Amino acid sequence: MIGCAHRRVLVRALRSVVLALGVTVFVACAGETSQQSAQLEVAALVALPWDSVEARARGTTVTWRKWRGDPAINAYVDGWLAPRLRSLYDITLEAVEGQGPEIVNQLVLEREAGRGRGTASLVWINGETFSNLRAESLLAGPWAGVLPNAAFVDSASPIISRDFEQDPSGFESPWGSVQFALIYDTVRTPKPPRSFDELSAWIRANPGRFTHDQGFSGITFLKMLMYARGGGVNAFANGFTEERYAAGQQVVFAWLDSTSSSFWRNGSTYPPDVAAMHRLFANAEIDFSMSNNQHDVVNKVRQGVLPPTARALVLRDGTIANSHYVGIPFNAPNPAGAMVVANLLLSPEAQFEKQKPSVWADGTVLNVRIVPEPWRARFANAEADPQAIPRDTLSRYAVPEVSPRYHERLNADWRDWARAATSSREP
């Protein structure tokens, strides 16, 4: 079918392609090439006055890699933020799917391939992802400090100024803050437990009606248990040490060994993620669910995912509050645009809209007392949502995050424990 002459040419071409591809893989591991990194551009932008940064961002596109699992958040980003970015700064916002771990892997691979700028200019990250990105120097910066709206950030609060005890040091700009909360049904459990002791008693009294998920929320729940039973958060604050982790780990697994047999499915398996928890809770297989965002229950009830009688509750022993941030990848094709977007995210107008229970009910990172006037009044008498936990109760029991090492080690050790325990106790 292909003439002999063509064939010889094609064969030689094929051979060269195969060899070239082979060589490139090894070359790729050499590390980033200069034109690939946006670091110099960010450094230059930081030195410029803000309005020239905005000028440079005008007419550009910002690709924002973020989790797109919640239609409420997607509606806020695609339906509220994007049109404003277009009208105010003529920036086109393109939000694409990507959670923490994928972001790290993707950026590592892009650096290894050494092929010019990456694709994402902004990434939605927090705690351990931020620590991984910094460890692999995959973030450009510092830039967060120069954002005009950064001045309104409530930097006094440890929950915002420290990201899992790491100083953002300008490499990530805060977007919102959340606090861990258990979710219960006011009809099924009118008098829910308020502390870990009461919860443990409740679990033994109601076998099979409680569990936690395998994901981030589940591990956060175990970390709170570690604080509560391990001498409070200060016993684990400022930095990670093997001894303190060993003590904390011992407390967690002692509690699990004694209590998990009364968990759902007597602890033989755990729901994969929060969504599975919500399903089991909504369908009365278990009586508690959990979420990293204390106001999430408001959204979920509106979307019909959770029953209308669902409420959030905060344990008196302290529930972990943390913030989520946006960062600019080291190879961001449009750092200027990304900075402008980050700045809009911090604007009082955006933060106020985000906080509304009907939108997303995500906590603001601003210090509501120093925001400019029209917003200070609005924040002050923002309509408190009847279903949500009052603000002062939240702040009384808020407990900051500790070093991400604890989370990483607890995540790994718990999985090994869960797999060792269940296989020996096959249902």
Next chain:
Amino acid sequence: MTRAANALSVEGLAVPFATPASLSSTAGPQGLHLISLEVARGERVVLLGPSGEGKTSLLRAIAGLTPVSAGRIQVGDLDVTHMSAESRGTVYLHQTPVLFPHLSVEANVAFPLTIRRVPAAERTRTVHTLLERLHLGELAKRAPHTLSGGQKHRVALARALAAKPNVLLLDEPLSALDPVLRRDVRDAIREAHAESDAGLLLVTHDLDDATSLGDRLAIMLDRTIAQVATAEVLFASPVSVAVMRFVGLHQEFAGVVRDAQSVDTPLGAVPMPRGATASRDALSDPHVSSLSSGQRVVLGIRSDAIRCQSSAPRSSADRRELTNTLTLPSARVLSISHRSGGTTAAVQLSDVVMHALVDPMSLPPIDSLVTVHIDVRGLIVFPE
């Protein structure tokens, strides 16, 4: 109770054609009709007819593989008309042998015994003898697709015998074969048949196969059976012009009846063929004796009854035959043709062209005049 003489008897069978009506243009009833046929135990009957006459449909109907719309089929002393294919005691073999591709030769032949749960020892013994008898001994473990055409036929025959059928139905087993293979398969069929007293009904459109394999021949024309007879009777007195033309042994020419004793033909006066009518088979129609003078008729003369020799008279030995011979001098030789059946010369007599046997050792030159001798006992006559 003596076993019925016939392995197979078919009466008044009608088989609808599966082909859509639009294809067969003839106005007649669609499919085979009024088929009656018997095959005795151990007898071989060949069903002979032009292709497309529905011979295969008849065989498949007898085997129970295609539907029948009328008539009765009896195998031995069992009426199988409404029975399903597997319980009729008939085995149908396709034109190209159909062997089970996933089974070895041995397993193929053992198939009929395996499904009847025959004990293994007996099964292997039967298969072994069958394979030996059909010279397939060393192919036992082979896969079907590795066999030659002839070997495939023999395996199919061995497998059929393993089913110990009362009736063997072979659908044109020889048509797609070269002469060497054809002889090999003919021998295989004879050897296989010799071992069992099953009735064998074989379909072909080739006269040589039919005469070499068939004890009796059934001629199938116009979707029914025209005549059933031994080759000798069939050649001597075909029951109709159609049969005569199909058998193709006779050469035809027109004639007019002068009186009860003779017929005027382009070759001159010819005695009315008497002997031919007497030995006709019971099935023949009785009208021949009612020929009236002046009636136009069709005359057939057996090709092997026409001889020609050069003008010089032959030795006295030939004279004895003169009594039944019609001698036609001054016939002009048009051409000579050599066939496996013998050498013949095309000769021109008035306005009729005949093919006469000629002594290959002294061929008459083209355009020369020769004398044609016709043995009148080979003559038959039909009303037009």
Next chain:
Amino acid sequence: MLRRVPFPVLLAMLVATPVLFGVAYSALAVLGIAGAGASAVADSDRLFSVLTDRTTWRATGWSLYVAFSSTAIAATAAGAVALLFPTHKRSDRFARSLATLPLPVPHLVAAATALFVLSQSGLLARVLHALGLIDAPANMPALVYDAGGIALILALAWKELPFLAVVAIALRAGIARDLEDAARTLGASPRTVARTVTWPLLWRGLFPAVIATFVFAFGSFESAVLLAPIDPAALPVLTMERFADPLLARRGEAYGLALIALGVAAVAVAAHEVTRARWGSLVR
């Protein structure tokens, strides 16, 4: 070496290049030279920990068990459809189209629906509850997130049936009618013909497709992530879990698990070719 390789094989190699690259990169990553948490010096800790970790082999075994069971169910059902509904009658054609209709439904949707129907508070449980057979979700047997992987196996089987049915039906039509006539005339009843001629030819012809569906089921991440238990884990889920592990050092192990999965796929591809060579020509 490349000199003697015939040209079409080079073409095939080009089509397979991405996989060959996947293998190369995974090997580098598991040796710690590439990927997150990589260093300039290769070390075999990740590879060692993957190979010695009990969870790896429990996951591989469990995924093989799930893939095998679901494919067995689907293949038998597909064979049954092809055998039981062979003719051109309206009811047969209707049954065949029913079996092949869900071909384009992705694994994901099959798994999500299975989760909704078979979970302890799922549709099936609610029907039983309405009939008074069970009074709370806990009484319902655990079919989801269970070590037996029942819901996962049924979801995978439901998704594979149409694909195998299409192949089985094409094969059934390909089996010469003469073969069945020959068997009938040799004394086999319709049921015996199905058992001794049609089914043996069918499953041999179907076998390469069965291996293909086995590999798809083995590698299906989206079904396992919705239905599999934490222990024994499904290999694809375990791989993605390591791929997203907060501990960067453990992410290299994901590539080791991917290589194991690739090994199983390669063995399956080889088996696919062997069976195609041996039985491919049985039914033309």
Next chain:
Amino acid sequence: MMPPALVPQSRVLTSPWRAMAIAALAISTVLPFVILLLQSFGESWRWPDVLPSGLTGSAWRAVAGGSLGRAAVNSAALGVATAVAAVCVALPVGRSLAQLQGAWRHVAAALVFLPVAAPPIALGAGLQIVTLWLGIASTSVGVWFSHTVPAIGYVSLLFLGVFTSRGTEAEEAARTLGASTWHTWTMVVIPSLRAPITEALAIAFLISWTQVALTLVVGGGALRTLPLEVLTLVRAGQDRPAAVGALLLIVPAIAALAALRLGARRTDALPT
């Protein structure tokens, strides 16, 4: 008179069992669609309700402007592009593989089948490298390329099957009559392959249309495809929009398949 034509029964199953088998098939095929439909309109459908309580068209109304609508359009375009590209490459590849004999053919077939059989996560890593090297990583073109690779693998096997069973007599005849390569292909080979080509287009489209893991691993989310949106929604517990997405994913594909089957007789070109 004799009863009407007696077709010797070749059915294996007697009627009561047949009816039950067909009923089981019907339930197993239709039930999931009914459930998805109810979920897509259901207000909320929780234990112990056997039917959803209350109906709302909100999820369907959100499709028009929302991300599901755009994702469906993206996926459709991606599917068509993958199908066309896959068939254009796989036809000649399958054709040239068919020329191989013996062991080489099986080596080539195995190589071509490798991208189809390789678990997406392993294939994903390789595709990421190749797309990054080609400079199309995390772009729509990159996702298209990643979908085309397994599609080419599968469709090449399909054409290998077609060309091996079909033989090359027709082509040789055309060639001896003086037809050029181009003429042979356009006037003889392609027209005679209408059924397998439609089949190949449909299968390649489906491979891209239902692809999830590859898009997840390789695409880096660059292109919002419908299956990925549905996966994200299902894993976020959003059953109602996920059901809408699932129906958008299935119904057009089944309609296309039915149309394909009604058009073509019975294509037996699937690789056995």
